[in-house]
Amino acid sequence: MSAYHVYSLSSELLQSLIARNLSAGDNQQAPEPPSSEVSPSSTSATISCNICLGATFSDINEQRTHFRSDWHRYNVKNRLNGGQSVSESDFNQLIDALEESLSGSESSSEEGTDSDSDRDAVSTLVNKNKLRTRSISPEASVRRAPRNALSWFHSPPSTQIGVYRALFPFDTPEDAHLQALKNMQKPVSGGRSWAMFMVAGGHFAGAIVRVSKNGEDDEVYSKKPKKPVPDTEVLRHKTFHRYTTRRKQGGSQSLNDNAKGNAKSAGAQLRRYGEQALRDDIRKLLTDWEEEIHDCELIFIRASGANRKIFMDYDGASIFKGDERLRTFPFPTRRPTQSELSRCLQELSRVKVSHFTEEVLRAQDEAYLASLPKPKPLPVEPAPAVLEKPKAKPVKLSKEEEAFREKWQRLVEMVSKGRLEPLKAFWEREGHNFGGIDARIPEWIGEKRVATLLQLATQSGQDDAVNWILEMHADPTVPVPHLELEGNGAEGEEPDSKRRLSTAYDLAQTRSIRDVFRRNAGAHPDWWDWFGAAHVPSVLSKEMEDERDEKKKARRKGLKDRVKDREAKEKEKEKDKPAVDESMPIAPAPSNGPRKLGGGAGDMAGIAGLTPEMRVKIERERRARAAEARLRK
Template sequence: MSTPTSILSRGVSVYSIPSELLANLSVRSIQAQPTAEVEEANPQASVPKATPSNLPGGAGLSCQTCPSANFDTVEEQRAHFKSDWHRYNAKAKLTGRTVTAEEWDGMVEGISSISGSESSSSSGSSSQSKVAKLLKRQTLGGNNDNASDDEEALELADRQRRAHLRTAVIWFSPTAPLPSLGIPKDTHFGVHRALFPPFETAADYLTELRRMQLTGTDEVDGERRLTLLMVAGGHFAGMVVSIKPRGKSEKQEVKGAGEVRVLKHKTFHRYTTRKKQGGSQALNDNAKSKAVSAGAMLRRYGEQALQEEIRALMLDWEDDLAASERIFIRASTHGKKSFYGYEGAVLSKNDERFRTFPFPTRRPTLQELLRCWHEVTRIKVSHLSEEALRALDEEYIASLQPKNKPIKPTPTPAPAPSAPIIPKLSPEEEAKIDRRKRLEEMVRKGRLDALKPFWTKYQSDFEPSEVLGLVASSGQEEMLRYLLEEAKLDPTQPISTSNNRRPYEISANKNIRNVFRRVAYNHPEWYDWVVDARVPSGLSDEMEQEQNSKKNERRKGLKEKLKEREKQRAAEAEIEEQREKEAEERKQKEEAMRNVAMSLSGGGGGASKGPQKLGGKVGGEGLGGMSQEMRLQIERERRARAAEARFGRG
């Protein structure tokens, strides 16, 4: 009999949880868990275990805390959770003294209403403090020996409640084994608190989680719409995402979370922050004197332009913002002025749909918004045991102890040995480490023939996503093609050792990325390649040939341009060389003519002084070495001078 495929092999959407799992979930919160400290302080305290009959959100609406509290509608149940009776029992439950509705009426008979007698300005926190005072008064009026222990139990209960309200993730646990879904023991599922309304009790979260499922009959025509907005460092990114249930004619698979569409998205950037300085120009102006540099003026202009662009975008997205059930905003106090707090603002500062991102975010980009969308709307999975979870709960509750209140001394643990004890590995662990090294060596050397039988035999020892990431980052194309197409490893699972990125995102080069794209084109029905595997698009043979032909044409054009450019340079060099040669010859002729002229004019036709250039004396024998043309020219000049001399004498 084959083992069923676990639903945990793919990401599970908060809005599309399998019905079998949803029907067997219960809320696991710090508020609902007993601790060893309370049990030691109050041995008589007993907290009933959750059973299918009293699970929250069941067929009959009830309250696990208050005895005999049943309701016909969800609204009545929510109103009960805000009542003084429930608040009293929520704290008295850990001391074993919960009361019925009749007993509660008798306790407060003759006493003014704990919350209703106050003025209209009294807050919920004031009502809760008065409930605590009543509990303390009753405790002091009883056995004085146990008064201090009871007071400590009440304080612990209050810290438990505050711890429950501060956790960023609401955890749910199956109430029964689910072998058909392939869920192992000690598996817990977490949902970000930001997706829920601000509840004060654990029971409301399961009811709301079941209401959030996409069934096609939900409010707003079965659609869930979220808006994500980020602004930081002059960068803005915004996105409106809609998720709807698939139609009846469409095939619904476990991997599908419905029809996800990005309705609107926009990014832009303005120069608002000086490089390596941090902080906006407005904050710098408020902290110091107003700078008058050109850069400061540009940054002020950028801040104003960015604010105006965001406000114009909010006005353009008014309908989508109104239809969004949650609006996640990441912005500084100054940056939030772009979203609300001005005349004509689409959003209000006190909008209950506002949420901050419950995890660290990077620079505002469209890719970062998509990452945050997946992080918020995907179920978190934990495999911690109950003992480990209880230890974490107690540690977190202890951290809420007031600083000015003395903490009970704890027994000092025995000193640790000076030399660390290295645990000895079992033969199985050593064999796994050895197989890991062999796998890395095969991938590094590209030995596909050796990898195939090795993977067939030992694939259960490795995480598929880790192996795909190792091959993709090593640049082994043939191995990657084998693992994707023949071994059918899932590329949608995150790699825990690589900051939860997908194997495609750590590819070594473009050729590796093309392998993912080819498989995505050939087998689009295997996975949600774009959303889960983060492969941008498929790549067919025709598309690749077209890309290669375009690349070859570009290369050919570049080569021809280079050849033409070399020819042009050679021609220009030849012309320049010819010009220099002609200029040199011309210079030599002019120099020779100048020397002859000087020799002729030096002594009125007589003998020249000193040695003569161009062959010595200027006589009939001194013209040797000259061209015929130069000789004739010199002879004509000599005759002309002789004629001038004769005319002068006559």
């Protein structure tokens, strides 16, 4: 299998290779159809995704996991909106730019569950892509094949090999991939090494691997033949797990806290501790491996947007965000484990091999390019509409205005909540600043359905506050603002003088609030037009309240007397009933055959002449005997 290793290809094969992706034309990439990608050990086609080009799978479970990933869902939505598919590395860069954590393709288990926050993030990326594609340049409207994660090379007559683009240096043009592949075959002193890290769902796996042999000739003459050195070798590895996610719930505790606030459960505390411990463990491991990481040629990191911050851009970090060695895994991955790292290492370091003739490849290219969606016509920009008025910028308030608004807020809160004693003290101290007890409530307070403090207290159902405000000589005839407009006639018509406007009394929803208005009308009849403009129906004096209380007491006493008479009559009826001997024998129920609760027809005939009370007693005795019989058995 060493012939298929990406760093140990034969010189004969390299000399015969030509760039496969340039066969379709300039700057047009014609990636190999899914059926042309096969494993090194077999010429049979593997499973792949037609949307996310470059994604290949060894079995159906990997394909299902890919279909649930955010990368695949984003490409599907993007294609439906007329966009193009992106590679997984480009998708991860979009995630980093969005600064949100997605968990679909980075689930903590193979089943994988998408949380609501993941779906919102994918939708945000799609919407951003819509905005970018609204103003398409004419050059961008040319039909192009989506970028493939693999770079393909053709060796006549019928051999093709594919190498992951992530192995080439950044900014390497398409026509230089072949030369870059040839340069990768040159031996390097000390060998080539990679750093591979995965973190998801509280699981972490990391390894430092050697991917090419030592360039120096270290062979020493010996009688025994030296064992062949493998193409790849794991130099250092480490895995550990912390409790950071709820089982089958998806998403980390920090994501849940950011969306819904900090949870106070014991499990949430444990998950927060697990996240902190996971971050500390990873950073300590990176510090221990700092020398090996410095010598690595490539650094592969699989982590969500939030988890990527664990590896870089902190005090004493070994990895920095702008490092050109950073890569993401260009294919779907499973839960971070040592075996998964080994699988990914084999996937990256082994070339893909297929065997198709040039005629078949040409036909596949033509069919594939014909299947690409046709470019949409350029959108016609509408004529410029009337310029909208710029929105007024919020006026910056002075300290005096802010203090005045805060006082109004406190006053409205005390009135609406009925805090009478603090209200009295506050009004004695600050009442002169508001312009009197009938001052209009400002619009910026938000109380649009009332105009005065009296109306606010009445609507809130605070009878003590209403009584105090009326005693402070508040005007009860002020109309309610939201109903004042209904009292006016239409434009050009005279207002209806008979139409009634609502006042503070009309806002009262309980009898106690209405009694407060009636008492004040009786106590201060000359203050306002109580029975006219204020809509108070009548006064309520002390004598009237006492009379009402007496009537209520008399009515309650009459009800009690009637209840006592009824109970006395029932007792007399019970005394007149004939007594029944409770010890009279009861016919035993038949022991064989099915029996119904309550006995048979003969039993019912035996108790037909008894009162309901006696029937209940007999039935109770019958059930007790039946229970004793069951216990004896």
